[in-house]
Amino acid sequence: MKHLLSISDLGADGIEEVMRVTDSFVEVSERAIPRVPALRGKTVVSLFYEESTRTRLSFEMAAKRLSADTMNFALSSSSVKKGESLRDTCQTIEAMGVDALVVRHSSAGVPWQVASWVDCSVVNAGDGWHEHPTQALLDCYTIRAQRGSLEGLRIAVVGDVKHSRVARSGVLAFTLLGAEVTIVAPPTLLPPSLVGWPVEVTSDLDGVLTKVDVVYVLRMQAERQTEALLPSLREYTARYGLTRDRVALLPDDAMVMHPGPINRGVEIASDVADIPRSAITRQVANGVAVRMAVLFLLLGQGPSGPLSGMQGPSGPLSGMQGPSGPLSGMQGPSGPSSGARG
Amino acid sequence: MAERERAATPPYGGVFSARSQVMDAEDLRRAVTRIAHEIVERNHGLDRVVLIGLQTGGVPLARRLAEALSRIEGVEVGAGSIDVALYRDDIGLRPVIPEAVTDIPFDLTGLTVVLVDDVLFTGRTVRAALDALNAYGRPRAVQLAVMVDRGHRQLPIRPDYVGKNLPTRIDEIVDVRDDGVDVGEKKVRGPERPSERAN
Numbered sequence: 452m453k454h455l456l457s458i459s460d461l462g463a464d465g466i467e468e469v470m471r472v473t474d475s476f477v478e479v480s481e482r483a484i485p486r487v488p489a490l491r492g493k494t495v496v497s498l499f500y501e502e503s504t505r506t507r508l509s510f511e512m513a514a515k516r517l518s519a520d521t522m523n524f525a526l527s528s529s530s531v532k533k534g535e536s537l538r539d540t541c542q543t544i545e546a547m548g549v550d551a552l553v554v555r556h557s558s559a560g561v562p563w564q565v566a567s568w569v570d571c572s573v574v575n576a577g578d579g580w581h582e583h584p585t586q587a588l589l590d591c592y593t594i595r596a597q598r599g600s601l602e603g604l605r606i607a608v609v610g611d612v613k614h615s616r617v618a619r620s621g622v623l624a625f626t627l628l629g630a631e632v633t634i635v636a637p638p639t640l641l642p643p644s645l646v647g648w649p650v651e652v653t654s655d656l657d658g659v660l661t662k663v664d665v666v667y668v669l670r671m672q673a674e675r676q677t678e679a680l681l682p683s684l685r686e687y688t689a690r691y692g693l694t695r696d697r698v699a700l701l702p703d704d705a706m707v708m709h710p711g712p713i714n715r716g717v718e719i720a721s722d723v724a725d726i727p728r729s730a731i732t733r734q735v736a737n738g739v740a741v742r743m744a745v746l747f748l749l750l751g752q753g754p755s756g757p758l759s760g761m762q763g764p765s766g767p768l769s770g771m772q773g774p775s776g777p778l779s780g781m782q783g784p785s786g787p788s789s790g791a792r793g
Numbered sequence: 794m795a796e797r798e799r800a801a802t803p804p805y806g807g808v809f810s811a812r813s814q815v816m817d818a819e820d821l822r823r824a825v826t827r828i829a830h831e832i833v834e835r836n837h838g839l840d841r842v843v844l845i846g847l848q849t850g851g852v853p854l855a856r857r858l859a860e861a862l863s864r865i866e867g868v869e870v871g872a873g874s875i876d877v878a879l880y881r882d883d884i885g886l887r888p889v890i891p892e893a894v895t896d897i898p899f900d901l902t903g904l905t906v907v908l909v910d911d912v913l914f915t916g917r918t919v920r921a922a923l924d925a926l927n928a929y930g931r932p933r934a935v936q937l938a939v940m941v942d943r944g945h946r947q948l949p950i951r952p953d954y955v956g957k958n959l960p961t962r963i964d965e966i967v968d969v970r971d972d973g974v975d976v977g978e979k980k981v982r983g984p985e986r987p988s989e990r991a992n
Contacts (some may be wrong), residue, residue, distance in 0.1 A: 475876060475891035482928055487879040517879075747879075752888045 452752075454566050454573045455745055458584045458623040466591060466624055469744050473592050476743040479516065480736075490517040493550040493750050498524045498541070498565075499576070500531075500556040505711055505735055506576050506585070510553045513742035519750070522549070537561070538568055545569045550750050554578075572749045580614050580675065586710055587620035589741040591628060593734050594665055597706060602629035607659045608650075609635040610669035610691060610718050613642050614676065617710045618669055622650055633659055637691065639680040656691055660700040668693050668709045668719050684717055693719045698726065706730045809968055811975035816957060818972045821940070824956035825854070828938055829861035831954050832907060841933070842905045843871035847922055848878075848893045850911035850969060854940055858909060873897040875908075877921035901930035907954075911969035913939040916950035940969050 452460065461469065479487055495514040497507050507523075514521045524544070526532075531540060541552065551572040554562045559581035566573040577583040594601055606625050612618045612634055625632050632650045634641070645652060653659060660666060671687065681687050688694075693707065701707075707719075707729040715721040724731060816824070836842050839862060846855030852874045859872040878891040908922055919937060926932060938954035943961040961967065961976065968975045 472891055474894045475879070478894045478896075479879070484928060487928075488924070489879040489884055751884045752890075 452749060454562075454575075455584055455749060456562050456566065456573065456575045457582050458587050458620045458627070461584075463627040466588065466627060469588055469741065469748065470592055470595055472744040472748060473588075473737070473740050476516075476740040476747070477737070479743070480740050486516050486518060488518045489747055490514070490519040490750055493517075493519040494522065494548065495519050495551045495553060495746060495750075496522045496524060496544055496549045497553045497576070498544065498555070499553075500526060500537075500561075501577065503555060503576070505738065506555065506583075507553075509735070509738045510574075510576065510585075510742050510746075512739050513746055516739070517743055517746060519550075519746065537565070541565050541568055545571055551746065574745065574749065577616055579616065580619070581616050582620045583616040583710075584620050584624075585738070585742055585745055586617050587624035588745065589734055589738040590617075590621055590667070590708060590710070591624050592737050592741050593708065593730050594706065596733075596737065597730070598664065600628075601625060604630045604664040605633065605662060606630045606665040606667060607633045607635055607656075607663045608667045608669065609656060609693070611640045611671050612636045612669065613640045613680075614672040615669045621667065622648060626650070630665075633663070635659055635691065637681065637687070654690075657697065657700060660697055661702070663701070663705055665706045665708060666693065666701065668707070670710065670712065671714050671717050673714075688717055692717065693723050695720055695723055698723050701728075704728075708734060711735065808980055809966055809977055810980045811968065811977040813977075814973055814975050815941075815959060816974035821956070821971075821973060824940065825857050825861050828954045828956060829858055829865055832858070832862065832936075832938070833865055835936070835953070836905055839866050839868055839870055841903065842907065843873065843899065843901070844907050844909055845897065845922075845926070846872070846874045847908060847910040847918060848874055848876040848895075851909045852893075853971060854911055854938075854969070855909040858907075858938065871899055871904075873899070875922055875925055877918055877925050880921040880924045882917060882921065895925070897929045901926060901932045903933050904930075905934045905936065906932040907936045907938050909938045911940050912967045913937070913942045913950075913952055913955075914945055914967075916946045916948035919950050920948050941967050941974060943967050 454460070458466070479485055495510070497510055499507050511521050511523065529540070544552065549571050551574060552565060552569065553574045553576045554565050555576040556578050559579035561578050562573050562575035575582055575584055591601060594604065598604060608618050608622060622632050626649045634650050634652045635654065635656050637654060641652065671684070698707070705728065707723065707726070709719055709724065709731050711731065713719060713724055713731070715724060723729065832842065833839060844855045844859050846852035855872050855874065859870045862870045874893065874896045876891050876893050876895045878889050881889050883889065906926060908919065910918065913919065923935065926935065936953040937950070939952045940956035941959050942952055942955045943959050945963050957974070959967065959976070964978070965976055966979055968977065
């Protein structure tokens with residue numbers, strides 16, 4: 452496998468392989484000196500056209516723990532400010548000799564576009580509303596670490612599904628691994644079409660909470676909302692927020708997850724985010740190991756890696772797959788290369 | 794790494810096909826017992842001696858050696874396992890995948906470590922293992938025990954304990970199992986099984 456752009460590139464077998472390899476990197480992360488020489492001499496560049504704390508730092512730490520060199524691209528102090536196009540920026544960076552580009556952009560499909568321009572590996576670290584595959588992988592790993600498997604688990608994905616790339620990648624990955632997913636959201640925060648999503652949809656959170664294994668709370672993405680989709684955040688919290696009262700409805704062994712960053716007091720109550728059954732900090736910790744596994748599988752395999760047979764879209768979920776050509780479908784709020792924000 | 798598995802990893806491809814048996818289960822048992830005695834003799838007992846099996850072929854052998862040692866000396870010997878995939882020098886040249894999680898539940902500083910593998914061939918796996926051991930402390934000494942030394946070394950590495958010296962052709966494959974040792978070839982298989990892995 453050369454690029455990781457979408458969960459559907461991996462398929463169920465590919466996800467399982469990433470999980471299995473991640474076990475080894477969790478062991479590496481637990482050592483006194485958590486570093487292996489596996490990717491010595493490789494260079495990984497983070498190309499983030501959108502803000503990020505955990506994903507950017509997590510990729511950087513993963514690359515460093517594999518002994519790869521890392522470079523960071525700070526949008527605000529780059530030539531993008533002088534009007535350099537995305538394509539020129541990518542090709543300039545590639546000309547310096549990099550092995551992987553980790554790309555985040557506010558427009559859907561940009562990682563596909565970048566992959567068509569450059570020869571190095573491209574990892575999608577989040578494109579608009581579309582996909583965030585490494586987040587889905589670390590979520591699967593976190594659930595698997597606690598429950599052994601996702602097969603037959605009931606997972607409720609709650610909140611702003613419309614603007615959530617985490618939800619799109621997550622639903623794909625969870626269902627590929629055999630989980631039953633229920634989406635809980637107000638109708639205005641559902642995607643325009645759910646055709647092809649193998650999920651149940653409801654707006655009754657309390658009814659769902661009593662019978663789930665995992666409640667996955669999404670961030671309210673105020674920065675992507677261009678119109679009034681909710682009467683008020685307080686009303687949203689009253690009906691869809693994970694409050695202490697609602698946590699009491701959950702089965703004893705249910706996990707509470709959130710991709711971060713948390714809007715405390717909006718989609719999740721402050722004290723709920725910190726309860727023992729909350730897996731939020733474990734998600735972050737596993738994120739480093741999962742990204743080590745992804746970088747190693749992309750860069751450490753030579754010409755014909757074990758995942759090479761798994762490229763390409765697979766099966767029943769094609770209705771929710773992203774751009775088949777670059778920049779088609781599921782478009783984010785802004786145009787192809789205008790998503791730069793300081 | 795067991796040769797049988799490496800043989801099944803692309804681009805090597807092919808499946809192992811045994812031609813002749815060079816050790817049977819009894820030979821193997823006697824070799825394990827002899828190596829165990831040699832370890833005790835060389836180290837004047839088992840004080841601060843631990844066994845580390847190389848994933849995956851060396852791990853069952855390390856377990857058998859640990860059992861034999863505790864039978865002989867009446868003390869428990871620490872046993873761990875190590876996966877050297879992340880330390881190999883051919884990462885990027887061929888597909889390298891961690892086979893299993895490393896399990897070394899003790900600090901190696903000051904201990905005598907006996908590395909255990911099934912087959913010693915080029916020596917590159919052992920070099921990677923020596924590198925990997927550094928992450929777990931500074932052993933007092935490192936020794937190497939292998940069931941079969943088949944020659945063709947590419948690095949200045951030699952075993953301290955050998956089950957059987959077995960001259961081979963470079964394209965032959967040696968397969969060590971619990972019930973014996975076979976020599977054979979790999980048979981190239983069809984392209985319809987792209988991602989299959991051993992075990």
